[in-house]
Every structure is written in C-alpha cells, then in structure tokens.
Amino acid sequence: MMEVVDFVINSLVFPGLLFVSLVGLLYVGIDRKVTGHMQHRIGPPIWQEYLDMGKLLSKEDITPSAAQSFVFNIVPLVSLGAIVAVMLFLPVTSAQPALISVADLIVIIYLLNIPAICVMLGGYSSGSPFGASGAGRYVVQLLSYEFVFILAIIAVVARVGSLSLGTVVVYQAQQGWLVLDWRLLPAAIAALIAAQGKLLRVPFDIPEAESEIVHGALTEYSGPKLAIWRLAYDIETIVVAGLLVALFFGGPTTYVIGGTQIPGVVDFLIKTLAIVLLTTTLRNIMARLRIDQALKFYWSFAALLAIISLVLVLAVP
Amino acid sequence: MPRILPQVLKNVLRKPVTVKYPYVRVEPPEGYRGRPVIDKEKCIRCWLCIRACPDRAISVSKETKKPSIWLGRCTFCGECAEVCPTRAIAMTKEFELATYDIQQAKSE
Amino acid sequence: MTFVLPIGPQHPALKEPEFFRFEVKGEEIVDVDIHLGYAHRGIEEALSRRNYKHNIYLSERICGICNVVHTTTYCQAVEQLAGVEPPERAKYIRAIIMELERIHSHLLWLGIAAFQIGFNTLFMLAWRDREYVMDLREMISGSRVHSATNTIGGVRRDVKTEHVPTILRGLEKLERSTKYYINLFGSDRTILARCTNLGVLSKKDAIKFCAVGPLARASDVKTDIRADDPYGAYDALSFNVVIEREGDVLAKGMVRLREILESIRIVRQALKEMPGGPIRTRVGLQMPPNETVERTEAPRGELLYYIRSNGTDTPERVRVRTPTYGNFASMKSMFVGGTVAEIPIVMWGIDPCFGCNDRVTLVDSRTGKTRIVSFDELRRRRK
Ligand code: SF4
Numbered sequence: 140m141m142e143v144v145d146f147v148i149n150s151l152v153f154p155g156l157l158f159v160s161l162v163g164l165l166y167v168g169i170d171r172k173v174t175g176h177m178q179h180r181i182g183p184p185i186w187q188e189y190l191d192m193g194k195l196l197s198k199e200d201i202t203p204s205a206a207q208s209f210v211f212n213i214v215p216l217v218s219l220g221a222i223v224a225v226m227l228f229l230p231v232t233s234a235q236p237a238l239i240s241v242a243d244l245i246v247i248i249y250l251l252n253i254p255a256i257c258v259m260l261g262g263y264s265s266g267s268p269f270g271a272s273g274a275g276r277y278v279v280q281l282l283s284y285e286f287v288f289i290l291a292i293i294a295v296v297a298r299v300g301s302l303s304l305g306t307v308v309v310y311q312a313q314q315g316w317l318v319l320d321w322r323l324l325p326a327a328i329a330a331l332i333a334a335q336g337k338l339l340r341v342p343f344d345i346p347e348a349e350s351e352i353v354h355g356a357l358t359e360y361s362g363p364k365l366a367i368w369r370l371a372y373d374i375e376t377i378v379v380a381g382l383l384v385a386l387f388f389g390g391p392t393t394y395v396i397g398g399t400q401i402p403g404v405v406d407f408l409i410k411t412l413a414i415v416l417l418t419t420t421l422r423n424i425m426a427r428l429r430i431d432q433a434l435k436f437y438w439s440f441a442a443l444l445a446i447i448s449l450v451l452v453l454a455v456p
Numbered sequence: 457m458p459r460i461l462p463q464v465l466k467n468v469l470r471k472p473v474t475v476k477y478p479y480v481r482v483e484p485p486e487g488y489r490g491r492p493v494i495d496k497e498k499c500i501r502c503w504l505c506i507r508a509c510p511d512r513a514i515s516v517s518k519e520t521k522k523p524s525i526w527l528g529r530c531t532f533c534g535e536c537a538e539v540c541p542t543r544a545i546a547m548t549k550e551f552e553l554a555t556y557d558i559q560q561a562k563s564e
Numbered sequence: 565m566t567f568v569l570p571i572g573p574q575h576p577a578l579k580e581p582e583f584f585r586f587e588v589k590g591e592e593i594v595d596v597d598i599h600l601g602y603a604h605r606g607i608e609e610a611l612s613r614r615n616y617k618h619n620i621y622l623s624e625r626i627c628g629i630c631n632v633v634h635t636t637t638y639c640q641a642v643e644q645l646a647g648v649e650p651p652e653r654a655k656y657i658r659a660i661i662m663e664l665e666r667i668h669s670h671l672l673w674l675g676i677a678a679f680q681i682g683f684n685t686l687f688m689l690a691w692r693d694r695e696y697v698m699d700l701r702e703m704i705s706g707s708r709v710h711s712a713t714n715t716i717g718g719v720r721r722d723v724k725t726e727h728v729p730t731i732l733r734g735l736e737k738l739e740r741s742t743k744y745y746i747n748l749f750g751s752d753r754t755i756l757a758r759c760t761n762l763g764v765l766s767k768k769d770a771i772k773f774c775a776v777g778p779l780a781r782a783s784d785v786k787t788d789i790r791a792d793d794p795y796g797a798y799d800a801l802s803f804n805v806v807i808e809r810e811g812d813v814l815a816k817g818m819v820r821l822r823e824i825l826e827s828i829r830i831v832r833q834a835l836k837e838m839p840g841g842p843i844r845t846r847v848g849l850q851m852p853p854n855e856t857v858e859r860t861e862a863p864r865g866e867l868l869y870y871i872r873s874n875g876t877d878t879p880e881r882v883r884v885r886t887p888t889y890g891n892f893a894s895m896k897s898m899f900v901g902g903t904v905a906e907i908p909i910v911m912w913g914i915d916p917c918f919g920c921n922d923r924v925t926l927v928d929s930r931t932g933k934t935r936i937v938s939f940d941e942l943r944r945r946r947k
C-alpha cells in the first residue's frame with residue numbers, strides 16, 4: 140500500500156509532474172528573460188511562461204478537419220507522460236532516483252525519444268504541409284543527434300562500468316565529476332551539442348524554423364493541446380539538463396554549510412539552471428543551420444568527439 | 457568561436473535599450489507631427505485647409521460651421537497647419553489615437 | 565517528375581502577399597514563376613486624379629520604407645515639368661534624408677536576413693541600431709517613417725543647426741555598429757554556412773536581366789544612378805560605388821552593409837557643405853503639356869517616374885517603375901538549381917518590396933508544360 144502511495148506522490152508531486160512543471164516553466168521563463176537581455180532588450184518577465192500556459196489553456200481548441208484523428212489528439216499527452224516518467228528515473232535529491240531499475244540509462248534513452256516521435260506523429264497527422272515537412276526534418280534531426288547522444292552515454296557507461304544512473308552519480312561522488320576527467324571531456328561536449336539538438340535550440344531549431352515552416356510539426360495545434368506540448372517541451376528542457384548533470388556534473392550533492400544541511404535538490408536546481416543558461420547562450424550566438432549541414436555536423440564533428448572519448452576510455456585505463 | 461559572443465555577454469550587463477512602453481513613455485521630439493488640433497476661436501473660415509488636405513480629411517462641421525478633421529483619413533502630413541493663415545491648426549505630439557468611439561477620432 | 569510548390573500569397577518567408585510558383589524536383593528547384601498583383605492598390609490611376617501637390621503624399625505611400633526617394637523622384641519630375649530648380653539647400657536636405665533612409669532600409673534588411681537564417685540576436689541588434697536612424701529622422705522631419713518633407717520646389721522643413729550635433733553623434737554610433745556588423749557578417753561561421761554560394765547571380769545574368777541596385781552591385785556590375793546620372797546634390801558629394809564580386813547572398817548583404825558606411829559619409833559631408841539660403845521656391849500647379857522621366861537610386865535600386873502633363877493641375881499619366889520590379893527577371897537564375905530550404909533567404913537577398921511593386925498585374929502566358937498540384941493534393945502527398 141505504501142508503495143502505491145509513494146509512487147503516486149512521486150509521479151504527480153515530487154519529483155513528478157507538479158515539481159517539474161513549476162521548475163520547467165520557470166527555467167524557460169528565465170531562458171527567455173536572459174535571451175531578451177542578451178539581445179539588449181528587456182524581455183518578458185520570468186513568470187511569463189506561466190501566463191502563456193494559462194492563456195493557452197483557456198483558449199479555444201481549433202483542430203482543422205484534415206487533422207482530426209485519434210493520433211493527433213493523443214500525442215501531446217503521450218509525450219508529456221513519457222517526459223515526466225524520465226524525471227522519475229533521474230537522481231534529483233540524492234543518488235537514488237524515485238524509481239529504481241537495473242539499467243535505467245537504457246530506459247531513459249528510450250523514454251526521451253518518445254516526445255520526439257510524438258512530435259513527428261503529430262506533424263504527419265496534422266495534414267498541413269508545414270507540419271509534414273517539420274516532421275520530416277525532425278526525423279533527420281533525430282537521426283543526427285541521437286547517435287551522438289548515445290555514444291556519449293556509452294562512453295560514460297564504459298568508464299563507470301554500470302548502466303545505472305545512480306551508480307554513475309555515486310561513482311562521481313567518489314572520483315570527482317566526469318567532465319573533469321580528460322578522457323570524458325569530449326563526450327561531455329558532444330552530449331551538450333546533442334542536447335542542443337534535442338531541445339530544438341538554435342543552431343538546431345531546424346524542425347520548427349519559424350521563418351521557413353511556421354512552427355513545424357506543431358503548426359496546427361492550438362489551445363490546450365498546444366499548452367500540453369509547451370509543457371512537455373519545458374519539462375524536457377529541465378529533464379535533459381538534469382540528465383547531463385547526473386552524467387557529467389556530479390549529480391545532486393548534499394552539502395553542509397554552517398551546520399545546516401543543504402538538500403541535494405538545491406544542488407540539482409543550480410546545476411540544471413547553469414546548463415540551461417549555457418544552452419541559452421549558445422542559442423543566442425549562432426544562426427540556424429540547414430538540415431543537411433546539421434546532419435553533417437553531427438555525424439562528423441560531434442560523433443568524432445564522442446568516439447574519441449569512447450576510445451580513450453577503453454584504451455587508457 | 458562565434459564572433460558575437462562578447463557582445464552578447466556585454467549586453468546582459470548593460471541596461472536594455474527598450475522601455476516598458478505603456479508605463480514608460482518616450483516623449484516625441486519637438487516638431488513631431490501628431491494629431492492636428494483646431495483652435496476654433498482663431499479660425500476665420502477661409503477653407504484653405506480643406507483645399508490643401510491631400511486626402512480630403514477635413515470637412516465642415518454641421519454644428520459649429522468650422523472645419524473638422526476626420527482622423528481616420530488624416531495622414532499627418534501637416535499641410536493644413538502650414539497653409540492656415542491664422543495658425544488655427546496645429547500639429548500636436550499626441551500619437552495614441554486608437555479608439556472605440558468614433559467621436560474621439562475627430563479633431564474639431 | 566516535377567511538382568509545383570506554391571509559396572504565398574501568405575507564407576512566413578514573405579513579409580507581404582505575393583505568389584510564387586516553384587517547380588521542384590525533390591528538394592531541387594527547377595523553375596519559378598511569379599504571379600504579381602496581390603497588393604495592387606490602383607495607385608497609378610489614383611495619381612492621375614489628384615493635383616500635383618496632393619500626389620506627393622500619395623507617392624509617399626507607394627512604399628513605406630523608401631518614401632523619401634519616391635517623393636524626391638516625383639518632385640524632381642514635376643519640377644522638371646514646371647521648369648524650376650529647387651534651391652541648393654533643399655537639394656542637400658533631400659540628400660541627407662534620402663541617405664538616412666538608405667541606412668535604415670539596409671539595417672532593416674540585415675535584421676530580417678538574420679531572422680530568415682534564425683539568428684535572432686543579430687536581428688534584434690540590427691533593429692536596435694535602426695531605431696537610432698528612425699529617431700534622427702523623427703527629429704528632422706517630424707515622423708519616424710513618412711517624412712512628408714519634400715514638396716514641389718524644395719523641402720518643407722529645414723535641418724536646424726541645433727540638430728546637427730545630434731545627427732553627427734547618431735552617425736558615429738551607427739558607424740561603429742555597422743563596422744561591427746560587417747565584421748560579423750563576413751566571419752561568423754554559421755552565417756557563412758547559410759549565405760555563401762546561395763542564390764548566385766552571375767555578372768552575365770545580372771547584365772542580361774537588367775538587375776538594378778545592390779543586387780546588380782553584388783554581381784560586380786557597377787551601376788548606381790547617384791554616380792551614373794547624378795541628381796540633386798549628388799553632383800557635389802563624393803562617395804564610392806560599392807561592388808562585390810560573388811553575387812551570392814553574402815555579397816548582397818556585404819554591398820548593403822558597406823553602403824551604409826558610404827551613406828554615413830555622404831550625410832556627414834552634406835551636413836558640412838550644406839549652403840545657406842532658402843529651402844523652397846513657390847511653384848504654380850498648372851503644368852504646361854509635356855512629359856518627363858526622372859530616375860533616382862532608391863535603397864533597392866533604380867526608381868523611375870514618368871509623368872505626362874496636359875496643361876491642368878492634374879497629371880495625365882504617372883508611371884512608376886520600382887526597383888523590385890526590375891529585379892524580378894533575375895529571380896529565375898538565382899533560384900533554379902537551389903533547394904527549397906534556401907527560398908526564404910535567397911528571396912530576401914533581393915530585398916523585395918511587393919507593396920512598391922504591385923501596380924501592374926502580369927498574366928502568366930505559359931501553357932501546361934507541368935501539372936499544378938493543388939493544395940489538397942499537396943497535403944495528401946505530405947511533402
Ligand atoms: S495633417 Fe494632412 S492629412 Fe491631416 S488633416 Fe491636415 S492636411 Fe489633411
């Protein structure tokens with residue numbers, strides 16, 4: 140009985156839906172504010188994302204007749220569910236995530252792909268040429284960043300010798316952050332580049348390039364459904380950042396400052412914010428690449444980084 | 457390294473150039489061509505302004521028998537103010553002219 | 565198997581309504597057709613129904629961005645009909661405002677080009693600097709966009725002496741940031757990746773299709789009405805005609821950015837050498853029967869006005885040929901061979917202004933060589 144209650148609280152309150160939604164929306168709000176300042180303007184207030192969410196939820200839902208299908212309606216929810224599920228596998232307060240499994244890294248990799256696949260399905264079923272071409276570009280993009288991302292994770296796994304994220308965090312608590320390990324530094328950079336593509340940020344915002352294909356796969360979504368998409372996207376931001384933190388930046392650590400114990404979640408929040416701000420900076424200093432250029436970039440430069448790292452880890456003990 | 461990075465980081469520390477418009481207002485400069493207003497006392501009803509207006513925005517008001525400017529057509533060129541012999545028409549700095557009330561969209 | 569990809573009249577790559585019919589084979593563009601007329605406002609007809617004075621304000625509204633150039637050309641044409649010469653000071657004031665307009669138009673171009681390639685920071689920064697020019701124009705003429713400064717026989721407003729230091733200070737700021745943009749535009753890796761070797765217009769094609777303005781100058785064709793056929797004060801002002809060789813989007817951008825520097829030089833020189841004296845001569849509105857052609861260099865290229873008068877105070881016919889119209893012929897050679905993803909930025913490389921352009925409707929006379937795919941069909945095709 141206790142386990143069930145625990146599970147429900149974990150998935151709905153902390154670190155599940157409620158917690159990540161609040162933090163995710165806030166982080167994207169901060170991202171937008173900082174973007175504004177980087178572009179020398181005031182930018183929206185940091186709680187703007189909450190207001191946008193409320194606005195979208197209260198708006199009318201208009202679905203074009205060509206898009207009316209079960210798939211079109213269900214994919215936002217599936218994607219939200221998948222991304223919240225990832226959160227349960229991430230170490231947030233301590234090295235132990237809310238849900239424990241033997242090889243949770245594999246589960247996470249799978250679950251992280253579900254939103255991407257949902258976006259594609261939504262785009263293809265929307266019956267709009269923009270949605271379809273956005274989804275088409277997304278397929279290519281997925282093929283490019285996913286390989287790099289998995290390679291980088293494999294490098295970490297090979298170093299730690301475990302497929303469990305908890306073990307990775309414990310390992311780092313003893314041996315120091317993996318990003319400081321010179322063998323894994325290229326992998327960390329590759330993972331950051333892949334995360335930039337996963338989060339659809341410039342220079343890899345190709346699937347939703349607004350000057351070319353409106354809003355890509357999500358063009359035909361409106362009202363509450365779009366709100367769910369946004370929520371899923373905002374949560375994805377913090378989830379991907381959290382995964383990077385757990386993999387390379389030591390995961391949540393508890394500190395004792397002046398006798399009081401700072402819980403690991405504070406550390407987690409600070410580190411994820413730092414990663415989000417890093418991606419914000421990256422997205423403000425570049426132009427968008429073309430899809431073929433992005434593909435080439437991932438498969439040559441980024442993949443090379445990850446492979447170098449992997450070889451180093453395997454060759455240099 | 458991307459060339460724009462130093463500029464971007466510098467901008468974070470600088471004061472933004474934009475202002476929160478409805479709360480902070482930037483005063484238009486001297487000589488701004490905003491809403492034309494008519495001083496009915498000065499008007500001598502010579503109708504020069506009506507002839508000068510390029511888009512026939514000025515008509516004679518039925519009640520006051522003085523010119524009345526329909527801002528829906530006015531292009532704020534300032535020809536009427538220039539041509540008026542008694543300087544009865546003047547261009548003001550007012551530029552927020554959107555309104556729901558059609559009576560407000562007139563200068564009389 | 566080719567099919568037709570309709571772009572427009574409503575499309576995110578276009579800021580104004582226009583219809584382009586791209587024939588594509590997979591991702592590659594094999595042909596392009598233009599259907600004009602979506603922003604047709606009947607302005608030429610309207611111009612022949614108002615008197616010469618009122619027409620100034622109508623011609624000002626042919627294009628918002630280059631309104632001073634339109635009124636200057638119109639006023640110069642009417643002055644020619646009337647046989648009067650505007651005072652020297654008026655000519656200098658016209659040149660100053662026209663050059664400020666060129667600066668703002670080119671910065672606007674830079675901003676939207678950056679937006680088209682997804683570089684939002686550059687977009688915002690370019691438009692921030694454009695605001696400085698707008699403020700200067702507001703100070704000089706009383707309005708940010710429509711200056712309403714020109715009139716037949718001179719200008720209506722003088723550049724006041726107390727404004728000169730402010731203008732010079734503003735130009736200094738602009739010069740600094742323009743140099744920065746030139747540096748950035750020519751060296752940022754992602755910008756180069758998106759702009760080099762795209763939409764190339766060869767010198768031969770530029771001459772063959774009579775390209776005008778920055779588009780031609782980016783293809784190594786030295787054409788600039790300010791230098792070739794000086795009007796107004798440009799005789800006395802010294803400046804270089806900027807040319808680039810490559811003819812791609814990057815070169816088109818570079819030409820525009822370097823022209824900003826030239827414009828800044830012109831404004832400085834004009835402010836320094838501006839003679840005193842009156843700014844306006846009175847001109848009667850009854851024009852003797854005659855006809856005239858006047859051309860100027862608008863920010864986008866050669867602008868041409870033809871006016872025929874018939875002895876009354878209304879012109880009989882006014883014909884306007886805007887630069888974008890002159891550049892449409894070269895579109896085909898820029899697009900064909902490229903890919904669909906390049907359409908927005910290559911299109912913007914022309915700096916098209918459809919509002920200016922749509923005073924005529926061209927009817928496409930080619931017959932069914934290819935099949936037109938309807939929107940429904942396109943939807944089923946899913947690509
Ligand atoms: S400002 Fe110009 S358009 Fe407006 S009423 Fe006066 S003359 Fe007419």
Ligand code: SF4
Pocket residue numbers: 494498499500501502503504505506523539540541542543544545
């Ligand atoms: S020009 Fe002046 S005086 Fe004459 S009618 Fe108009 S407002 Fe009155």
